[in-house]
Amino acid sequence: MIINGVSIDATFAEAFPMKATRIIITAQNEKWALIAAQSMSGFATSVIACGCEAGIERTLTPEETPDGRPGVAVLFFAMGGKGLAKQLETRAGQCVLTSPTSALFNGIKSDIKIPLGKNLRYFGDGFQIAKVIAGKRYWRIPVMDGEFLTEATAGQVEAVGGGNFLVLAESQPQALAACEAAIDAMRKIPNVIMPFPGGVVRSGSKVGSKYKALNASTNDAFCPTLKGMTHSELPASCESVMEIVIDGLSKQDIDKAMRVGIQAVCELGATSGIQRISAGNYGGKLGPFHFHLQEIMA
């Protein structure tokens, strides 16, 4: 398959099941809601070492938030419910509770609940107040700027993590420009995040390593400097590869995000130095969800 001179590999991305939640952070204005959200979703690029993958889904208007203030929706993904709960609580406590004027709410319906402010309330040292409003429990925790309002629990849902595609380009600036275009398009899709810095990862990994302590290592088959010394997947003219990783609340959400992302890259086309689109395919070792590039782009 070739779109605008860009070859789409007959391969697939592999993804795995995850647990996810969505929370809503509001603040006096969008600036401070974003500061809290960025802080909370920082150092959350990969479950390999961060404990969770998180990112800002989108900003919310005052009409869309529970307390009528500007807000931000943040998605969290982890390999298990316990890990998700731990990360959510730790990050909420250190990054949102501490952020001026912030309030924290659940953003997803589910029968499975994980603590959000349920345990943060103890920061109130006995002065905290519970309020059940419209069937939801909130905690009012007295803090130095007034009161921190947080919903007691957040919903936990099944999700998919690790959808991806690789952009193979003639040069590094061209690969980055293509990925930026893809990210701009993909950020408009709901229910997904691209957790890596700016949505793009330049250090894609393979499963395993020659070092026993590591369970992931550099994807040498796509490293351009190793073309002559490993079983390379790259053509001679390819100088740079960048990857976009997608976590979503469902397979369909990731399908949609991959389609618009690859489409945006292909619109730049071969004339912009884009050679191929490939995907992280680890021979089925990684997960049960397979995203076939040519099917997605058909």
Place this chain on the structure above:
Amino acid sequence: MSALTLTLKYRPDQRVDMSPLSCQHLLGKEPAEIAALELQSGKCKLRVDQLFSLSGFDTQSLIIKNSFEKLDFIGRDLEEGHITVEGDAGAYLAMGMKSGQITVTGNSGLYAGCEMKNGYLEIIGDTGDFLGGALPGNKIGMKGGLILVKGNAGERVGDHLRRGMILIEGNAGDYCGSRMIAGTIAVMGQTGRYLGYAMRRGTLLLWNPPQLSASFNDCGLHTLAFLPLLFTAFKTLNSKFAENSVAFNRVQRFAGDMAEMGRGEVLVKK
């Protein structure tokens, strides 16, 4: 299916225990069986059809017509179902109610919504003392649900209130929120003396400045983030509480009762 309608034929001299007519007791019963149920009235037992004329079939939607102030225990321990009382209700209205909805078009007596667990109680007129309170000797009052009173309430509103919300469009009598354990009471009108007497936790939300005891301490003026959520939740009510013009988030906060645990609060609109 039309609502099961009980129209009172005459007003007995003695009070009547209406608890056998809560919807959960009528589920699956034929009209003839309901007519044969016995209600305690003083030391007599009266058949339902002695006291009421019956029409309709839907036992989960009950209408009591020509009701008056001696019909006690209406909707006791109600589980699901909807009861409409046309006229006044006696004491212990919705006592121990677990879910469902009760609407009274007139006034109600003592202990309305006492020890209620969940559900929605609406009283269009006035209500007596101990609204949402605990029965004498008991330590825990209403545990959940919502009570809306469009008229005035008597003394000791929410005595020993544990959880849930009591909204009063009119005035509340003395000792409003006395011995509250938690929960929320909102009063749009005036409140009487000894507001929040011995309250431990919970919120008294007021539109008018109260007469506060010395054991309540001023915590200053504040804009509280939970109030917009509270007023948004009221929007579904057929009440003044649903109007945008009554909502506020700026309050004077008083903490008390310092003679007790002191974790309660009185929030007064500013």
